[in-house]
Amino acid sequence: MPIYALTMLVAGIGIPLLAALNAALGVRIGSPAAAATVLFCVALLATSIVTLATGPKALMGIPLAPRHLLLGGLLVAFYVLSITYIAPHFGIGNAVFFVLLGQLISAALIDHFGLFGARISPLTLTRATGLGVMTLGVWITQRA
Structure with a gap:
């Protein structure tokens, strides 16, 4: 892997x-x-x-x-x-930030519901927190 x-x-x-x-x-x-x-x-x-x-x-x-x-x-x-x-x-950073945010949201939904044959990975509180931390981290990098 x-x-x-x-x-x-x-x-x-x-x-x-x-x-x-x-x-x-x-x-x-x-x-x-x-x-x-x-x-x-x-x-x-x-x-x-x-x-x-x-x-x-x-x-x-x-x-x-x-x-x-x-x-x-x-x-x-x-x-x-x-x-x-x-x-x-x-700006490249701002554009990619919003692309990444969209990817995080859609990936979590696709995995949670197993859409399009994806392996199901429920959106637990731990996983949602991780996604939130990732989003916050990307946002912080773009504020500077």
């Missing part, structure tokens, strides 16, 4: 980097939407290479998947478009 934690730590490090890089690209080229389009083209190329290398037959299962599971793509597009537009005006 340490590899999972390390991988997610690196992914977490990437979120503000993605925000800063894409926001800067959007400002430089004068269009947050065009910057997001470039990001998605690069991401499509990267994920296509990984898919081809690891088993392209999995793509055949897409028509069998419930349609609501494809909404993740819209959520990614919303995130990228919003962070690319808002970060230059609001």
Whole structure:
């Protein structure tokens, strides 16, 4: 399991980097939407290479998947478009703070109710306190 934690730590490090890089690209080229389009083209190329290398037959299962599971793509597009537009005006730290707060809230709800097949992990008082402490910690870092 340490590899999972390390991988997610690196992914977490990437979120503000993605925000800063894409926001800067959007400002430089004068269009947050065009910057997001470039990001998605690069991401499509990267994920296509990984898919081809690891088993392209999995793509055949897409028509069998419930349609609501494809909404993740819209959520990614919303995130990228919003962070690319808002970060230059609001600051990377502030933007990511609210993204993190939203992640904490939605992750707790998804785990508590076992939504989308997630492993159920009830929102106990201890867990809620931990989420509150995490939220407070992130808020404190943004006040300085």
